[in-house]
Amino acid sequence: MSEEYKREHVFGIDYGTSDFKYGPITLGEVPEVVENRGYFVDRESLMSRLMDIRREIIVGKELPLFLESRKSLAERMVYPMRNGVIGKDDWRAWRVVEELTRYALESFAPRNEGFHGFYLVASISMVAPRYMYEKLFEIFKKMNEERTLVKAATIIPQPFAVAIAHKIPTCVVVESGHGNSQICPISMYPIRDAVLALNRGGCSANTLMAEILKDAGYGDLAKEESLVRRVKEELGLLPRELDSAIDYAKANPEKVHGRLKIPGTRIVIDLGEHSWTRFLVGEYVFNPNHEIFQSYFTRGMPKPSDIKIGDTFFYGMMDMAEAVIESVEKCPIELQPHLYSKILLSGGNFGWRVPEDLREVAVTSDLKLSSMLWEKGIEGVEVRITEEPRFSVWRGCIVYGYAVPIDYEWNWNRMEGWLYLA
Amino acid sequence: MNKTVNKLRLVCKLRYRARVRDQELLSKLLPEAWRIEGRSAELDGSIVKLLGLNPSRDEFMLSLSLKRSEHLENLVRSIVRDCWYIDIYYNFRGDDARRVAEALGVMFEEKVVFEIKLFGVDLKVSAYPSHKALTISYRVGWAEVSKGAVLKIHEKLCGAPKSSILSRIKGWGR
Numbered sequence: 001m002s003e004e005y006k007r008e009h010v011f012g013i014d015y016g017t018s019d020f021k022y023g024p025i026t027l028g029e030v031p032e033v034v035e036n037r038g039y040f041v042d043r044e045s046l047m048s049r050l051m052d053i054r055r056e057i058i059v060g061k062e063l064p065l066f067l068e069s070r071k072s073l074a075e076r077m078v079y080p081m082r083n084g085v086i087g088k089d090d091w092r093a094w095r096v097v098e099e100l101t102r103y104a105l106e107s108f109a110p111r112n113e114g115f116h117g118f119y120l121v122a123s124i125s126m127v128a129p130r131y132m133y134e135k136l137f138e139i140f141k142k143m144n145e146e147r148t149l150v151k152a153a154t155i156i157p158q159p160f161a162v163a164i165a166h167k168i169p170t171c172v173v174v175e176s177g178h179g180n181s182q183i184c185p186i187s188m189y190p191i192r193d194a195v196l197a198l199n200r201g202g203c204s205a206n207t208l209m210a211e212i213l214k215d216a217g218y219g220d221l222a223k224e225e226s227l228v229r230r231v232k233e234e235l236g237l238l239p240r241e242l243d244s245a246i247d248y249a250k251a252n253p254e255k256v257h258g259r260l261k262i263p264g265t266r267i268v269i270d271l272g273e274h275s276w277t278r279f280l281v282g283e284y285v286f287n288p289n290h291e292i293f294q295s296y297f298t299r300g301m302p303k304p305s306d307i308k309i310g311d312t313f314f315y316g317m318m319d320m321a322e323a324v325i326e327s328v329e330k331c332p333i334e335l336q337p338h339l340y341s342k343i344l345l346s347g348g349n350f351g352w353r354v355p356e357d358l359r360e361v362a363v364t365s366d367l368k369l370s371s372m373l374w375e376k377g378i379e380g381v382e383v384r385i386t387e388e389p390r391f392s393v394w395r396g397c398i399v400y401g402y403a404v405p406i407d408y409e410w411n412w413n414r415m416e417g418w419l420y421l422a
Numbered sequence: 423m424n425k426t427v428n429k430l431r432l433v434c435k436l437r438y439r440a441r442v443r444d445q446e447l448l449s450k451l452l453p454e455a456w457r458i459e460g461r462s463a464e465l466d467g468s469i470v471k472l473l474g475l476n477p478s479r480d481e482f483m484l485s486l487s488l489k490r491s492e493h494l495e496n497l498v499r500s501i502v503r504d505c506w507y508i509d510i511y512y513n514f515r516g517d518d519a520r521r522v523a524e525a526l527g528v529m530f531e532e533k534v535v536f537e538i539k540l541f542g543v544d545l546k547v548s549a550y551p552s553h554k555a556l557t558i559s560y561r562v563g564w565a566e567v568s569k570g571a572v573l574k575i576h577e578k579l580c581g582a583p584k585s586s587i588l589s590r591i592k593g594w595g596r
Contacts (some may be wrong), residue, residue, distance in 0.1 A: 003476065007433065008559075026548065026557040028429055028513040029485060061552075107552055110535050167444070167461065167474070405477045 006406050009151070011118035011343040012397030014103055014158065015097070017125075017201060018082050018178025022104035024118065025402065029246040032104075034060045038096030040076045055131040057099045073267035082179045084125030084197075085309045086132060093110040098139045117144070117422045119406075126157040126175070126182045126195050127312040131199055133415070141421050143398040147261070152418035154401070154410060159184035161396030162346040162386060166404075171342035172324060172334070175393070176285070176349035178202040180314055183327040185339050194330035196323050197346060199314035200285060200304045202349040208284045208293075211301050221267065233271055234260050237362045238282025238352040240371070242290055249276035255357055279362070282352050286368055287319040321372035328389075341372030343383040345369065348390045429518075429580075430486040430494070431473075431511040434501055440479045447482065448472055453500045456530060491580070494571040502567045510572070512558040512579055519556035522579055523548040523549060530556065540570045 010042035012031065014021040038057045050340040059065045080086055080093035087093070105118060122136060133155050143149040156164075159173035163186045175182045181198040185191045209232040210222040222228055235258040239245030249256040258278050271277065283290060290306060297303045306314035315323065328339045350365040363371075366383040373381045386392040410419035442450055442596045445460045448470070461472040469488035470499065477536040488494055502508055514522045523530035526538060528547055535548040545560045562572060 003481075007476075007481075022483070026511055026513060026553065026559065028431055028511070030515070032555075108550060110548065111533070125524050235503050238450075399474050399483075403474050403477060404485060 003406055005116070006119045007402060009115075009118050010398055010401030011105065011108065012401065013101065013120065013122045013393045014393040014397060015081050015122065015124050016158075016177050016347075016393070017084055017180060018102070018203070019390070020081075020100050021391060023394070024108050025398050029388070029391070029395065031388075031391055032107075034100070034103075035063070035101065037063070037077055037079045038080050038099055039063055039066055040078065040092065042076070043163075056073075057095055059096065059099045060103045073122075079221075080123070083130040083183070083309050083314070084134075084177075084180055085128055085312070088135075094135060094139070098137070102143060102149075103138055103373050105351050106107050109147075111148050115148075117148040119401050119418065120153040121401040122153065122155045123157060123158045123161045123397050124394050125180075126184050126190060126192075127197050127310070128157070129310045137419055137421075140419075143422050147325050147370070148422045150421050152406075152420045154395065154404065154416065154418050156400055156416075157190055158393045159346075160186065160190050161393045161400065162344055163396070164397035164400050165392050166344060166386060167399075168342055168344065170338050172328060172339045173344045173346060174320070174324065174350075176201055176345070176347040178348070181320070181323075181347070181349070183323050185327055185331050185335075187335055187339075189333070191331055194327050196322055196327040197312055197314045198304075198318060199307050199316045199322070200288065201347075202229070202232075204288070204304055205236060205281050205285050207237065207301060207348070207398065208296065211279055211296050211299075212268070212271070212274060212277045213269070215277070216269075216271050218269060222226065223252065227262065229265075230262070232259060232281055233351075235269075235271065235278050236281035236352065237278045237354075237358065238286070238365060238368055239279040240294070240361055240363045240368070242279060242283045244399045246276050246292075248361045249279065282362075282421065285320070285349060286365075286372065287321075288317055288324070289319060289327065320369060321376055323379075324369070324373065325376060337380060340373070340378055340381050343369065343381065344386055345383060346384055346386045346389045346392045350385055350389050428487045429512050429514060430488065430582075432484040432486065432498075432501075432530045433509040433511070434482055434484070435483070435506045435508070436480045436504055437506055438473060438480065438504075438585050440482070444472065444475060451501050451504060453496060455496070465493055466490065466497070470497060473494050473560070486538070491573055491576050494576050495570070498567055499563070502564050505563075507561050507563045508567075510575075511561060514556045514579075516554050519549075519554050523547075523558055525578060536563070541574045542566065542569065543575060545575070 012293040016036055019033050021031040023031040032384050038059045077094050077205045080096045139151040140150045159175045159182055162173045163171055170187050172185050180201045183196045187196045196253055206228050209255050210228045213222040251269050254274045258275040260269045305315045307314045328336050345365050352365055354364055366385045370381050372381045408417045410417040440447055448463050449458045452463055456465045463470050463482045469487045471485045473483040473485055520530055528536045530549050530551050534549050538545050543560050543566055547560055
């Protein structure tokens, strides 16, 4: 097998906490995206038999066509990577991962004779334990049972993929997805001892958005997760400084007025006098310690808690700047200024928009984190949002796959190289 | 061309091993008109980025965002002098994928790989209708580039610029 074959057949998969991004090198800059979830069909039901549904699990774009009641949704829908870590014995989650992987590879595997399998580069959470690597390699091997889909595979941590995509060997990558956020200093390789994880991500902002919708009189809609996410993305704002943003919103209600029509439906969401709360959504991701959030916690909104998954501790309430500082301070002192001078923000949770007429009070994620770090006395900071932050991990997978030579075989000590499976 | 074409990647096989640092490669290969900043370069709104070199440093990958078709021609003509060949990759999504499939006269109903000849060059066309995606790749060396094949293929896939059509009409009138 030649380098040229590999170059044509590098395939990237980013197992994100919410979205599953996949595709071969030939897709250019943008991967295919489906939700990282699977639906276990009730194969005993009469309708399943009548409709001749033979599959145990449905994944991918056609999944919504198989959904049943909300109750069964909770029982049968599995989001395997919600925390970035899958339990060793969580067989349902592993089955979904297997099915999604097959779905991705099958949909791009050519049928011609010249195809001998993809060079698969998968990316998972920085805090994923070793058994996840082992399980994934087992799954990749299973892909070859009917025909060869995976020639060789490798697995890299998501923050490392981001650094590779941007060709920055010394940096801090803050990867914030749906379920959690990972802060990972990198100096040629990820500095594993300094990695810090937050139990906050896009889903935390969704939870707050749902509460805001309830307060604004849309309690019925607040149960629909995808709708809440959409409202958050369209109306949520990240304040430069929360107190002054709220003052501004109250003094200029017409400028901050939040109204959203959901296309294809009759639904119009108008936050009206609650429009100032748009600023809370972004702030909550960066700093949930502001006293204003207490009223939500008191009324029953779950507080992001400190949890331990596997060997990793996920902090619930630590603010984003504090997390970066704590992580960087675990690295050699000589290295610290270099790390602060290149902070890369990646992941869909950093894509806050700034409307033109709200530039005074709303900011992008890079400016927010810079000013939070400055307030804590950190100077010489350069924070950058990656281009298309949702896709930077996938792009890193592709660049990595292109760069790793075919004869560089997987090494469990270094956790790098190609593991040949066919 | 009215809109930016963001669908291109180039993989260039050098005749030698690059001895310069990654950041210096573009300044070595691109014509003077391109404004180079490390790993990326810009010419009147068109942007080229160096994605990486292979480990033996005799091949590199570029991504292109094109404002004008001529910039592709300009770039390829310049780079090919130092290369054995250049592989050019396009990918189209959604309505664009269907339009290009029609323009090439290939089916877009099932996942399939076609090989077709266009302006003397062999094109590999992969159709993924379930993802509404179409990818096209082909290889050119100096011979094909000097015949203008790259620009002709690009205009066939992405549409000819209006000014170019006008100038051709003017040309016919003379």
